[in-house]
Amino acid sequence: xxxxxxxxxxxxxxxxxxxxxxxxxxxxxxxxxxxxxxxxxxxxxxxxxxxxxxxxxxxxxxxxxxxxxxxxxxxxxxxxxxxxxxxxxxxxxxxxxxxxxxxxxxxxxxxx
Amino acid sequence: xxxxxxxxxxxxxxxxxxxxxxxxxxxxxxxxxxxxxxxxxxxxxxxxxxxxxxxxxxxxxxxxxxxxxxxxxxxxxxxxxxxxxxxxxxxxxxxxxxxxxxxxxxxxxxxxxxx
Numbered sequence: 001x002x003x004x005x006x007x008x009x010x011x012x013x014x015x016x017x018x019x020x021x022x023x024x025x026x027x028x029x030x031x032x033x034x035x036x037x038x039x040x041x042x043x044x045x046x047x048x049x050x051x052x053x054x055x056x057x058x059x060x061x062x063x064x065x066x067x068x069x070x071x072x073x074x075x076x077x078x079x080x081x082x083x084x085x086x087x088x089x090x091x092x093x094x095x096x097x098x099x100x101x102x103x104x105x106x107x108x109x110x111x112x
Numbered sequence: 113x114x115x116x117x118x119x120x121x122x123x124x125x126x127x128x129x130x131x132x133x134x135x136x137x138x139x140x141x142x143x144x145x146x147x148x149x150x151x152x153x154x155x156x157x158x159x160x161x162x163x164x165x166x167x168x169x170x171x172x173x174x175x176x177x178x179x180x181x182x183x184x185x186x187x188x189x190x191x192x193x194x195x196x197x198x199x200x201x202x203x204x205x206x207x208x209x210x211x212x213x214x215x216x217x218x219x220x221x222x223x224x225x226x227x
Contacts, residue, residue, distance in 0.1 A: 006154075036218075043116065043202055043218030044155070089154060098210045099168050100145070104154035 003027050004092050006103035014111050019077040021106050023090035028071060030092040030101075035064060035075050038087045038105070047088075048075070080110045114139065116205050116219035124225045130191040133222045137184050137205030141217075143167075144186040145210060146178060149200040149221070158201075161186055162209045190224075198226045 005024045013019045023033075031052035036044035050057040050064045050073065057064050063076045077084055087105045094101055117136045125131050137144050145168075146158040157170040161180035178188040184205075190197055200223050204216040 004154075009152075041220065043204070043220050045218065046215050091155075093211065097168055099157050099160070099170070100155075100210060100216065101157070102147070102155035104152060 001026075002104070003030075004090060004101050004103040006088075006090060006106045008106050009104070010107040010109070012109045012111060013080045015082055016079045019075075019080045019084065019108055019110065021075040021077075021088050021090075021108065023073045023075075023103055025071050025073075025092050027092070027094070028068075029095055031095055032093040033064070033066065033073050034091045034093070034100075035062075036089045036091065036102075037084075038089065044089055077108075080108075082110050082112050084108060085110050116203060116217055118201075118203050118219040118222050120222060121220065122223045122225075124227060125193050126227050127193055127195060129193050130189065131193060131224060132187050132189045133201055133203075133224070135186045135188075135203030135205075135219060137186070137203075138217055141205035141207050142184050143206045143209050143214065144180055144184065145204045145206075145216065146186070146188050147202045147204065148172075149202055150198075155202065158188065160210055167209055193226045195226050198224060200224075 034049040035047040038044040066073045089105045091102045143162045145160040147155040160168040164180045180186045200221045202221045204218045206214040208214045
């Protein structure tokens, strides 16, 4: 049973526009979330995180929003650049075991 | 500072064989976690080692095992390989045990193909 879900396997966006990647989770006990970016032939790299005490965290062009009541988080990239084309994974840390639980990923393609 | 290194990068095995993958964490990092990535399944957690002890284990059969050495290097072993074991195996290291304040740094992965 997938506890962290990314329902959109792929997304295409024009350069300069906003990219919105979505992630849903099922366990209301999850209290820390992360986004990773993965290029082909490389391991995932950490992008941005958010704790459940916040509903927004910003880092440059990247902003993560957390809606605890909906058990939903989203990653906004503004403006999108061709170099942002990658697979994006969201992850939650299980507070009981500290395991990282990853979603299935969304492939973002930014069109020049 | 060198990143996480994994060897080999690519591996082809046949069903029934066994395989050992190696991960060298970032210098000073004591925690190593292993993940399996397959299309449509995302990253599935295999296990985490911290200070040579298995701290966490995912839902994988006993054919998957691992260990960590005193220098924090880790190996994972898969015995009696099955076709479904074909995947990218990723290793991640962090300074301390996994948790919110201990960022995980991933290696490039080992692509295992089972024929």
